[in-house]
Amino acid sequence: MTHILFRHRDIPDIKNIAVYQQHAGFAALKKAVTSLQPKQIVDEVKASGLRGRGGAGFPTGVKWSFLPDTIWPHYVVCNADESEPGTFKDREIMESNPYQFLEGVAIACFAVGASEGYIYLRGEFYPIARHLDACIAEMEKAGYLGDNLFGTQVSIRIKTHLGAGAYICGEETALLESIEGKRGQPRLRPPFPAVVGLYGKPTVINNVETLSNLPYIVEHGAAGYRQFGSEKSPGTKIFSLSGNVNKPGNYELPLGTTFRELIFTHGGGISDGHSLRAIMPAGASSSIIRVDEETFDKVMDTPMDYENVQNVGSLLGSASVIVIDDTHTMDWVINKTIEFFKHESCGKCTPCRDGNYWMLQLTERIHAGHASAGDVKLLDSVAAQMYGKCLCALGDFSTMAVRTAIERFPEDFEKKVKA
Amino acid sequence: MSSVDNIPNLLRDKYPEEVQAIFAKYPIKRSAVMPLLYLAQREAGYITKESMAEIATLLELDTTEVAAIVGFYSMYHDEKAGKYRIQVCTDISCALRGADKFLEHLCQNIGIKVGETTPDGLVTIEEVKCLAGCDKAPMFQLQDGDQVSYHENMTVDKTMELVEALKKANLEVKE
Ligand SMILES: Cc1cc2nc3c(=O)[nH]c(=O)nc-3n(C[C@H](O)[C@H](O)[C@H](O)COP(=O)(O)O)c2cc1C
Ligand code: FES
Numbered sequence: 001m002t003h004i005l006f007r008h009r010d011i012p013d014i015k016n017i018a019v020y021q022q023h024a025g026f027a028a029l030k031k032a033v034t035s036l037q038p039k040q041i042v043d044e045v046k047a048s049g050l051r052g053r054g055g056a057g058f059p060t061g062v063k064w065s066f067l068p069d070t071i072w073p074h075y076v077v078c079n080a081d082e083s084e085p086g087t088f089k090d091r092e093i094m095e096s097n098p099y100q101f102l103e104g105v106a107i108a109c110f111a112v113g114a115s116e117g118y119i120y121l122r123g124e125f126y127p128i129a130r131h132l133d134a135c136i137a138e139m140e141k142a143g144y145l146g147d148n149l150f151g152t153q154v155s156i157r158i159k160t161h162l163g164a165g166a167y168i169c170g171e172e173t174a175l176l177e178s179i180e181g182k183r184g185q186p187r188l189r190p191p192f193p194a195v196v197g198l199y200g201k202p203t204v205i206n207n208v209e210t211l212s213n214l215p216y217i218v219e220h221g222a223a224g225y226r227q228f229g230s231e232k233s234p235g236t237k238i239f240s241l242s243g244n245v246n247k248p249g250n251y252e253l254p255l256g257t258t259f260r261e262l263i264f265t266h267g268g269g270i271s272d273g274h275s276l277r278a279i280m281p282a283g284a285s286s287s288i289i290r291v292d293e294e295t296f297d298k299v300m301d302t303p304m305d306y307e308n309v310q311n312v313g314s315l316l317g318s319a320s321v322i323v324i325d326d327t328h329t330m331d332w333v334i335n336k337t338i339e340f341f342k343h344e345s346c347g348k349c350t351p352c353r354d355g356n357y358w359m360l361q362l363t364e365r366i367h368a369g370h371a372s373a374g375d376v377k378l379l380d381s382v383a384a385q386m387y388g389k390c391l392c393a394l395g396d397f398s399t400m401a402v403r404t405a406i407e408r409f410p411e412d413f414e415k416k417v418k419a
Numbered sequence: 420m421s422s423v424d425n426i427p428n429l430l431r432d433k434y435p436e437e438v439q440a441i442f443a444k445y446p447i448k449r450s451a452v453m454p455l456l457y458l459a460q461r462e463a464g465y466i467t468k469e470s471m472a473e474i475a476t477l478l479e480l481d482t483t484e485v486a487a488i489v490g491f492y493s494m495y496h497d498e499k500a501g502k503y504r505i506q507v508c509t510d511i512s513c514a515l516r517g518a519d520k521f522l523e524h525l526c527q528n529i530g531i532k533v534g535e536t537t538p539d540g541l542v543t544i545e546e547v548k549c550l551a552g553c554d555k556a557p558m559f560q561l562q563d564g565d566q567v568s569y570h571e572n573m574t575v576d577k578t579m580e581l582v583e584a585l586k587k588a589n590l591e592v593k594e
Contacts, residue, residue: 336514
């Protein structure tokens with residue numbers, strides 16, 4: 001299939017502005033600014049069924065329509081924090097197809113009437129931010145950003161902002177705090193950022209991959225976009241495949257592609273002749289899917305979209321598919337994920353801060369073989385008590401793997417505990 | 420002498436254009452704190468008490484507020500370490516592909532433990548969380564002041580060559 005997002009895989013030099021222009025680059029932005037009303041774009045994006053690629057899958061056009069047109073200015077903020085373990089797709093878009101991404105940011109700005117867009121990148125993406133700054137300068141020179149775009153009254157400026165190593169800043173309200181020069185801690189909602197966002201103004205926050213779809217949608221319309229994917233999950237998606245597979249990497253495939261096709265056809269199957277034991281389809285925040293003789297075909301034939309992954313007890317999230325083979329046990333896996341969440345909890349909400357501290361004590365003890373069966377029960381109950389009690393979803397995320405590991409892989413814990 | 424006179428003007432004197440460009444980027448002053456902290460880290464390799472005080476004055480904040488931001492974000496350092504920080508990802512996807520072993524062998528070869536710095540002050544080894552390079556494990560980032568570079572699909576041998584190259588480059592700079 002040809003790519004919509006990873007066009008650099010078909011046109012290797014597309015990261016040069018001249019090459020991008022030769023391949024219809026900026027045609028969508030020009031069409032939008034010179035011949036469409038912002039509302040028409042919002043409606044088209046609604047009709048396309050595009051859903052947010054940052055994890056929650058919220059319909060993008062619907063989100064945009066929440067911005068009140070009585071309060072100005074509006075801001076667009078692009079979430080390029082990409083910190084969920086197992087996720088590495090936004091990085092490839094920005095590195096290899098930057099102009100399509102920036103064109104998408106500009107289209108979003110026009111659609112919601114924002115004259116300024118900020119791109120929030122994780123601090124580790126320092127070279128990417130400098131590269132995007134250079135691309136933005138090229139676009140200004142060529143008249144695709146700045147004032148009086150295409151001879152109209154429209155002004156659009158894009159700026160990059162670097163984080164400094166904090167997973168929580170991928171959470172949209174923590175991200176806004178961070179741009180405002182504060183510690184990245186989530187805000188109480190409501191009010192939602194659509195009404196009170198960056199600098200207290202109405203703000204749209206979208207993921208890099210979400211925005212990179214916009215040039216295609218504006219150019220080919222909702223119907224064109226809907227050629228790919230399914231009715232409720234249209235379009236293509238980038239699946240970041242990692243762990244125990246022969247060919248880890250990013251794969252852009254229609255939403256609804258099966259686990260089997262991703263892992264075995266594209267990923268080349270499980271490495272070193274081992275067998276597949278577990279899948280985490282949404283990175284470290286996943287409910288863990290158990291794969292054994294009994295469930296193998298059912299899981300493998302499951303279409304990866306926002307609805308169907310639920311049928312095998314998990315969620316698609318950001319489609320960061322971590323593959324785990326039969327040489328690993330889940331006490332080790334959750335010890336790793338809790339090390340992550342303990343480190344990344346921002347400390348604002350007590351259940352998340354203290355809960356992750358205790359979960360780390362317990363997962364370490366269990367993994368080291370020093371725990372009792374009671375400790376496993378205690379771990380499960382700490383996780384259960386945390387759920388739903390925090391300002392943002394990080395607290396919930398940290399419990400998903402823990403609870404499903406204990407429930408779905410009881411043998412791993414039975415073997416570990418002292419009699 | 421007023422307390423303001425004690426505040427050094429290091430960033431403003433040495434990087435006037437950059438400081439100005441940073442302020443021009445945002446509608447409120449406070450948003451400049453993160454880029455200014457990176458500038459301070461470029462200057463000294465870590466963020467000194469003096470630069471925190473300078474940034475606080477520039478932004479009309481309390482020094483403790485600036486220090487709280489430094490403490491919150493893991494890429495800001497308030498203590499001196501090696502000129503280069505080798506930050507190896509041992510998070511779940513990398514660990515599934517042998518990152519823990521890689522880190523262990525690397526430490527043995529360099530002769531220091533995680534968190535330690537080589538006696539010549541060149542390299543500190545650290546263990547970090549996912550860097551969005553999960554398909555190219557073992558991998559690490561090299562942090563040098565405000566700059567970062569990724570090194571992916573690494574082996575211990577390749578990393579030792581890199582360390583040698585850094586050593587050489589630094590000797591040349593000093594001479
Ligand atoms: C703890 C946490 C971390 C998150 N990290 C990211 C991230 O790195 N990138 C991202 O796009 N969204 C992340 N999100 C989701 C954002 O809050 C937000 O929903 C998303 O950026 C909206 O964009 P979308 O509608 O285009 O998906 C995170 C959410 C939480 C709770
Ligand atoms: S888990 Fe190591 S880079 Fe993602």
